[in-house]
Amino acid sequence: MRLFKRIAVFLVMCFLPIALLTAISSTAAGNAVIGVEDNNTAVRGGKFTVDIIVSNNPGLKQIDVDLSYDRTVMRLESLSFAQFLRDDGSVSCTFDKNRLTITSDDGVLSRNGVYATATFVLDNGAKKGEYKITPAAGASGMKDAGGQTVKADFVAGTVELSCFHNYRKTVFKPTCSSEGYTEYRCTECSITYISDYVDKVAHTWTVVSTEDPTCTEAGSITRKCKVCGETKTEQNGEPTGHNYGDGVVTEPTCTSQGYTTYTCDKCGKTFRDSYTPVSNHRYVKTYTEQATCSHTGFDLYACEFCGQSYQITIPTLEHHWRVTNVNASHTEQGWSLYTCTSCGLSMRGNFVEKLEYKMVWTVTVEPTCETAGIRTGVCSDGCGYTITEEIPPLGHSYGEWTRIKKATLVSKGLWKADCKRCGHTVTATTAHLEEIGASSEPTPYTLSFWKQVVGRIATSTLYTAVAVSVIGLLFVIILVGMILHAKKRRKDRSAEEMVEFADEVSKAVMEDPPAPDDLPDSFCLDRDDFDLPGKTFAAADTSDAGENSTI
Secondary structure (H helix, E strand, O other): OHHHHHHHHHHHHHHHHHHHHHHHHHHOOOOEEEEEOOOEEEOOOOEEEEEEEEEOOOOEOEEEEEEEEOOOOEEEEEEEEOHHHHHOOOEEEEEEOOEEEEEEOOOOEOOOEEEEEEEEEEOOOOOOEEEEEEEEEOOOOOEOOOOOEOOEEEEOEEEEEOOOOOEEEEEEOOOOOOOEEEEEEEOOOOOEEEEEEEOOOOOOEEEEEEEOOOOOOOOEEEEEEOOOOOEEEEEOOOOOOOOEOOOEEEOOOOOOOEEEEEEEOOOOOEEEEEEEOOOOOOEEEEEEEOOOOOOOEEEEEEEOOOOOEEEEEEOOOOOOEEEEEEOOOOOOOEEEEEEEOOOOOEEEEEEEOOOOOOEEEEEEEOOOOOOOEEEEEEEOOOOOOEEEEEEOOOOOOEOOOEEEEOOOOOOOEEEEEEEOOOOOEEEEEEOOEOOOOOOOOOOOOOHHHHHHHHHHHHHOOOOOHHHHHHHHHHHHHHHHHHHHHHHHHHHHOOHHHHHHHHHHHHHHHHHOOOOHHHOOHHHEOOOOOEEEOOEEEOOOOOOOHHHHOOO
16 A cells, blocks of 8 residues: 555656646636646655746746745745756846745746746644645736736645654564564554564474385375474385395297296385297198289298298289280371280280371362462372362463563653463563763753652642642743753754664663663663562662752
């Protein structure tokens, strides 16, 4: 009980400042609060301390507080100010009788918490109960930074006088099982404590049983205390040891050794010694199980005297196999069946892979240049297995190229080739001829010049329908001018030059038709790409210098 009270007082002292601050802050949300620590405890003639706490501080320049208390039961012995006040050189702290005054010469005091601690002494004649310590505003009161009086709420604290304890003593004598002690119990609050312990007294023993020694164990005596009932056992004499006689002899047999048995005549304990070897068995064959090709046999031998037996295994006999062959087919493997004529056991072995099909092929639908054909295969061994496969198209086989139309200065040449199998015809064009003696650089009177112009405009970002119309009109005008210019130039040439020019062109084309890229550069100005079956004819990179010029 006393321990519980001490724990309760400790918890109260730990949480008292927090509870006081909470209570003070809840009394007035708007005014400064000056409070005294609550729920203090003390004893008669003892000292106790209380804290003076400031909360809800609006910023005070001066704090002037009077402490009121019952002077008949307690005396204010001293008062100390908080460390942060003592360390501040601009703050002055004074204490006179029951009044404390704190003044800040530079600024205001805005901190909340403990500002001072008062030490009281409780009178020896004080009665058990609760006493108040009440703070109040002093003559100067609370002032802010401007020297104006600040309203404040004051919260009183309490101190409770605990029991002074008037103990009554009770003495408990020691026994043989427990120590003696003195119990002190307060007549006012029933607090109890124990001290003045005395050692236990000796037991009062009496013998309750005895045990005599045996061959292997010592004797014992057991005593019991008359007062507490405790018992103890002590040794009484040493073990006497065994007394063995001559022993009894057991003769050996064909299954066990011979030996001599010794027995103690006092306790009856026995042991064996003087062993002799076993005698030999006399075995005879008593049963035979014949072996077969499926299981082993055995001969059984047993001893005539003790009946102990053992077996000798007879190995299995060899199988007598009958072989049946199963031939392989296109869908099944071939194998041999082995059957034992003695035990009926059968198994398969000597597996042969399936037979491969030997196909004879017949074309049922002939392939053409563009369509696939069909062929049918029949197995030659007469099993009836047939399959059908597709024959890929043959593709065209073109003959020599034949000129249909000669190339001129203003038109391209035309060539054709016929498939040798189906007569399918393909055509190809060659570039028109260039005028003899024409400038290597295109002029506005040549077709290549305007093809370049139209091509570059068509690929530019400024390409529009209006631009196409304008360029088309200009092209027609220039084409008419180019034709007139060509006719004028043609008049100036001699007939022999024109015949020589035409023969040279014809000869060049006939020697290596029909690829226009192989014609002499002097006769070809513009070139077109064209494709033939199985071969692609691409124009060589022999563009006129005019194609790279800026328009």
